[in-house]
Amino acid sequence: MRILLRIFYESTLQAFGQLTGNKLRSFLSLMGITIGIFCIIAVQAAVNSLQDNVMGSLEKLGDDVVYVSKMSWTEDPHANYWKYARRPNPSYQDFEAVKEKVETAGLADFHVFIGLRTLKYRSSSVEGVFCVAVTYDFDEIFKPEYGKGRYYTPTEYHYAMNKVLIGHTVAEQLFGSVDPIGKKINLNGRDMEVIGVFKKSGKDLLKVMNFDQALIISYELGKKIANVKSEDLWGTALNVKAADGVDVDKLKDELTGSLRAERRLKPREEDNFSLNTMSILAKLLDNVFGLLNMVGFIIGIFAIIVGMVSVANIMFVSVKERTNIIGIKKALGARQGTILLEFLVESVILCIVGGILGLILVYLLLAVLKSNMPFEIYLDLGNISWGFGISIIVGVAAGLIPALQAARMDPVDAIRHNA
Numbered sequence: 001m002r003i004l005l006r007i008f009y010e011s012t013l014q015a016f017g018q019l020t021g022n023k024l025r026s027f028l029s030l031m032g033i034t035i036g037i038f039c040i041i042a043v044q045a046a047v048n049s050l051q052d053n054v055m056g057s058l059e060k061l062g063d064d065v066v067y068v069s070k071m072s073w074t075e076d077p078h079a080n081y082w083k084y085a086r087r088p089n090p091s092y093q094d095f096e097a098v099k100e101k102v103e104t105a106g107l108a109d110f111h112v113f114i115g116l117r118t119l120k121y122r123s124s125s126v127e128g129v130f131c132v133a134v135t136y137d138f139d140e141i142f143k144p145e146y147g148k149g150r151y152y153t154p155t156e157y158h159y160a161m162n163k164v165l166i167g168h169t170v171a172e173q174l175f176g177s178v179d180p181i182g183k184k185i186n187l188n189g190r191d192m193e194v195i196g197v198f199k200k201s202g203k204d205l206l207k208v209m210n211f212d213q214a215l216i217i218s219y220e221l222g223k224k225i226a227n228v229k230s231e232d233l234w235g236t237a238l239n240v241k242a243a244d245g246v247d248v249d250k251l252k253d254e255l256t257g258s259l260r261a262e263r264r265l266k267p268r269e270e271d272n273f274s275l276n277t278m279s280i281l282a283k284l285l286d287n288v289f290g291l292l293n294m295v296g297f298i299i300g301i302f303a304i305i306v307g308m309v310s311v312a313n314i315m316f317v318s319v320k321e322r323t324n325i326i327g328i329k330k331a332l333g334a335r336q337g338t339i340l341l342e343f344l345v346e347s348v349i350l351c352i353v354g355g356i357l358g359l360i361l362v363y364l365l366l367a368v369l370k371s372n373m374p375f376e377i378y379l380d381l382g383n384i385s386w387g388f389g390i391s392i393i394v395g396v397a398a399g400l401i402p403a404l405q406a407a408r409m410d411p412v413d414a415i416r417h418n419a
Contacts, residue, residue, distance in 0.1 A: 030307065030310070030311070030350065030351075030353060030354035030357065031307065031310075031354075032303050032304065032305075032306035032307025032308070032309075032310055032354075033303075033304060033307035033308070033310075033311065033351050033354030033355060033357075033358065033391065033394060034307070034354045034355075034357040034358040034361065035300075035303040035307070035358070036300045036301065036302075036303035036304030036305075036306075036307055036358070036390075036394075037300070037304070037354065037355045037357075037358030037359065037362075037387050037390060037391065038300075038358040038359075038361045038362055039296060039299045039300035039303060040296055040297055040299075040300035040301075040304075040386075040387075040390065041358065041359060041362045041379070041383050041384075041386065041387045042296070042361075042362045042365060042366075043292065043293065043295070043296025043297075043299070043300070044293055044296060044297075044383055044386065045362060045366060045377065045378065045379045045380070045383045046377060047289050047292045047293050047296070048380065048382070048383065049376060049377040049378055050289070050377075051285070051289045053376065054285060063248070063277065063278050063279055063282075064241060064242040064248055065141060065239055065240065065241045065242075065277070065278070066239070066240045066241075066242070066248065066251055066252055066255060066275050066276070066277055067237070067238075067239050067275070067276045067277070068090050068094065068237075068238040068239070068240065068255070068259070068273055068274070068275060068276075069090065069237065069238075069273070069274055069276060070084050070087040070088075070089060070090075070273065070274065071084045071274055072274040072276065073274070073276045073280045073281060073284075074280055074284075086272075087272045087273065088263070088272060089236045090110070090236050090237060090238035090273070091229075091236065092110055092219075092228070092229060093262060094110075094238055094259060094262055094263075095108060095109075095110035095135065095238055097258055097259070097261070097262040098238070098240055098255065098258060098259075101258045101261075102240070102251070102254050102255055102258050103243075103254070104242060104243055104246045104250055104251045104254045105240045105241070105242065105243060105251060105254075105255070106241050106242055106243035106244060106246070107137040107140055107141050107240070107241040108135075108137055108238070108239070108240045108241070109134060109135050109137045109138045109141050109142075109237075109238070109239045109240075110134075110135045110219065110236070110237070110238050110239075111132050111133060111134040111135065111138060111219070111236070111237050112132070112133050112219075112222065112228050112235060112236045112237075113130065113131070113132050113235025113236075114131050114132070114133055114222055114225070114226040114228060114235075115131060115226070116128045116129065116130065116131070117129050117131045117187060117188070117215060119166075119170065119174060119185050119186065119187055119215065120174075120185060120186040121174045121175060121183065121184075121185045121186070124173070124174050124175070124176075125174075126170055126173045126174055128213075129166075129167075129170055129213060129214065129215045130213055130214045130215065131187075131214075131215045131217065132214060132215070132216055132217070132235075133217050133218065133219045133221070133222025133226070133228055134216055134217075134218065134219060135218075135219045136152065136154065136157045136158075136218070136219075137241075138216075139151040139152070140241075141239055141241050144198055144199075144211060145198065145199040146196050146197065146198060146199060147168055147171075147197045147198065147199040147200065148171075148179070148180065148181050148196065148197040149165070149180075149181045149194070149195050149196030149197055150195060150196050151165070151195075151196060152195070152218055156195075156218070157218045157219075157220060158220060159220070160218060160220035160221045160223065160224060161218075161221070162190060162191060162192045162193060162221065163192065163193045163194075163195045163218075163221075164185070164187070164192045164193070164194060164195070164215055164216065164217050164221075165194070165195060165196040165197070165198065165211075165215070165216040165217075166180065166185075166194055166196075166197055166198070166214070166215055166216075167197070167198050167211040167212040167213050167214045167215070168197060168198055168199065168200035168201070168211075168212050169200075169212040169213050170212070170213060170214070170215065171194075171197045180194045180197055181194060181195065181196075181197070182194065182195075187215070187225070188225050190224075190225065192217075198211040198212070198214070198216075200212060240255060248277060248279075252275045252277075255275060256271065256275065259271075259273055304390070304394055307351075307354060307394070308351075308394050308397055308398040309398075311347060311350050311351055311354075311394070311395070311398040311399070312347075312398040312399070312401065312402060314350065315343060315346070315347050315350075315398065315399050315402035315403070316402045316405075318343070318346065318402070319343065319402045319403075319405055319406045322406075323409065324415060326339060326406050326409055326411075327409065327410075327411045327412070327413070327415035327416075328411075328415060330409065330411035331411040331412075331415065336407040336408065337407070339403070339406050339407040339409075340403045340404065340406070340407040341403075342403075342406075343399055343402055343403035343406050343407075344395075344396060344399045344400065344403045346399065347395045347396070347398050347399020347400075347402070347403070348391075348392055348395030348396060348399065349395070350395065350398075351391045351392070351394045351395030351398065352388065352391045352392065352395065354391065355387050355388060355390065355391030356391075358387065359379075359384060359387050362379055362383075362387075363379055366378065366379055
C-alpha cells in the first residue's frame with residue numbers, strides 16, 4: 001500500500017511537471033479533453049435538467065389516472081386523421097356510466113371548455129379568460145395548488161352556487177393588490193363570488209396545470225351559463241383515477257367494457273375511444289432524452305479522441321525523456337507492473353486536469369444561462385462523476401501503449417540510451 005501511494009505521489013508530481021514544463025504544448029494537448037468533456041457534460045446537464053422538469057410536470061398528473069379521449073397518444077393523429085375525427089368526444093353520459101358501473105375507479109372527473117369569457121370587477125375587466133366547467137372530483141384528482149382560498153364544498157357544487165375559482169394572472173389584472181377572496185365579479189351578466197385563486201405556475205417547461213389565465217366553475221353552474229351537453233363542444237375530457245390498490249391495467253379493462261356498453265358498440269366493432277396514461281408519454285420522452293444525450297456524446301467523443309491522441313503524444317515524449325531513469329529503476333529491481341502503473345497514473349492525472357477544466361467551463365456556462373432559461377438548469381453530482389469517469393477512462397486508454405513501452409524496456413539498453 002505504501003509503495004502504491006508513493007507511485008501515485010511521484011506520478012502526480014511528474015504529471016504536473018509535464019504541464020508546467022511546456023505550457024503551450026500542454027494547453028494544446030489537453031484542449032481536446034477539455035472540449036470533449038465540456039460537450040458531453042454540458043449536453044447531459046441540460047438534458048437531465050430538462051428531463052427532470054418535464055417529468056416533474058407529468059408526475060403532478062399522477063401515474064394512476066386514465067385519460068379517456070378521442071386520440072391515442074401512441075399514434076400520429078395526422079396519419080389517421082379521419083379515423084379520430086369520426087370518433088365522438090367524451091361526454092357527460094360516459095362520465096355517469098363510469099361513476100355508476102366502474103368499480104375499480106376511485107375518482108372520476110369530467111370537464112368541458114365553454115369558451116373565452118370576459119370578467120369584470122368594478123372598472124376593471126379581463127378578456128379572453130379560459131372558462132372550464134369541472135365536476136366535483138377535479139380537485140382531488142389533479143390537486144391544484146391555491147395561492148389563496150379553497151375549492152368548492154359539496155353543497156356549493158351540487159346547488160350550482162355562483163362561486164368561481166380564478167387564475168393568478170386573472171386575479172392580478174382584475175384586483176391588483178386587493179384580496180380577491182369574497183369579492184364579486186361579473187360573468188355573463190351574473191355576479192360570481194371568488195372563493196379561490198390558483199397559485200402562480202412555476203418554471204415548469206411543460207405547464208400541464210397552468211391555470212394562470214383560467215376561470216374554473218362547477219359543472220352544475222356551467223349548465224346555467226352554457227349548453228355544456230352540446231355535442232358541438234370539442235373541449236371535453238374524461239379522467240378516471242384508480243381506486244386504492246387497483247392496478248391501472250385492470251381499471252383500463254373495466255373502463256373499456258363500460259364505455260363500449262355505454263356507446264353500444266357491437267362485439268366486432270373497434271373502440272371509438274382511447275385510454276391513455278402518463279406512462280405512455282414518459283416512455284416516448286425517455287427515448288427523446290436518450291437520443292439527445294447520445295447526440296451530445298457523439299459530438300464530444302470526437303474532441304476526446306483528438307485529446308486522447310494528444311495526451312498519448314505527451315506520454316511518448318515523457319517515456320523518451322526518462323528512458324535512462326526507467327533503466328536505472330529496473331536495474332534496481334523495479335517490476336514491470338510498477339513502471340506500467342507509474343505512467344498510467346501520470347496519464348490519468350493529465351486527463352483529469354483536462355476534465356476538471358471542462359467541468360469548470362460547464363459550470364460557468366450554466367451559471368450564465370441559469371437566469372435566462374425557462375426552466376431550472378443545474379450540474380449535479382452524477383454529471384460531475386460522469387465527467388471524472390470519462391477522464392479516467394481516456395487517461396488509461398491514452399497512456400496504456402506508452403506505459404507498456406516503458407515497462408517492457410531492457411534495463412541495460414535503457415541506461416545506455418542518450419536522452
